[in-house]
Amino acid sequence: AQSVTQLDSHVSVSEGTPVLLRCNYSSSYSPSLFWYVQHPNKGLQLLLKYTSAATLVKGINGFEAEFKKSETSFHLTKPSAHMSDAAEYFCVVSDRMDSSYKLIFGSGTRLLVRP
Amino acid sequence: GAVVSQHPSWVICKSGTSVKIECRSLDFQATTMFWYRQFPKQSLMLMATSNEGSKATYEQGVEKDKFLINHASLTLSTLTVTSAHPEDSSFYICSARGPWGQTDTQYFGPGTRLTVL
Secondary structure: OOEEEEOOOEEEEEOOOOEEEOEEEEOOOOEEEEEEEEOOOOOEEEEEEEOOOOOEEEOHHHOEEEEEOOOOEEEEEEOOOOHHHOEEEEEEEEEOOOOOOOOEEOOOEEEEEEO | OOOEEEEOOEEEEOOOOOEEEEEEEOOOOOOEEEEEEEOOOOOEEEEEEEEOOOOOEEOOOOOOOOEEEEEEEOOEEEEEEOOOOHHHOEEEEEEEEOOOOOOOOEEEOOOEEEEEO
8 A cells, every 4th residue: 555654733933944845655656746736725736756767866946856766755855845836735646557647645734935 | 749739727606517628648548547636735636537438447435426527539538527516616627647658657637726615
């Protein structure tokens, strides 16, 4: 069975400092991993995805994530936070062998950016 | 590319009435769409999977007679909340399985806020 654990419910950083949002996953087979961002009262926007190509994945808005199979992690990072990055972030896993294409969501991490 | 829209963005209705929410893939065909429900400050809960031309598959605990899903075309799925009650108030989000080459990715609509009085 697949699952996703987002280790922090809230992360607070100052503008201009690095961002680290942590995610660990468990998957029976070859996982696809995603990070989505949700701004208040909005839908989800895809930041980046990993699907077995390069382990370091670059996404939009300067975000990137590294797939580490040995640590079963897929942490999201950004070198310098911007006020507009304040939002809810979801780490998501799916099983590429599962024809239902269902996504398994983490519980979310709220990123707060202080001026 | 891969844009998904929802209509309406918010709706207020009286208890006992039915509400229809539309989900459209604007620039691609989506054979599979998904409906989620999100409570305040919580993650998304999958309600059902909608496949074009066939019956939806509902997750355990979701009442299929209350949440009617129709996927009549490759670009449109609808969710009808029948006989809505205040406990049905929530944020409903749809997603569509991506186009060829991106079928492992879901693209999400902006969501519909339902308030039942």
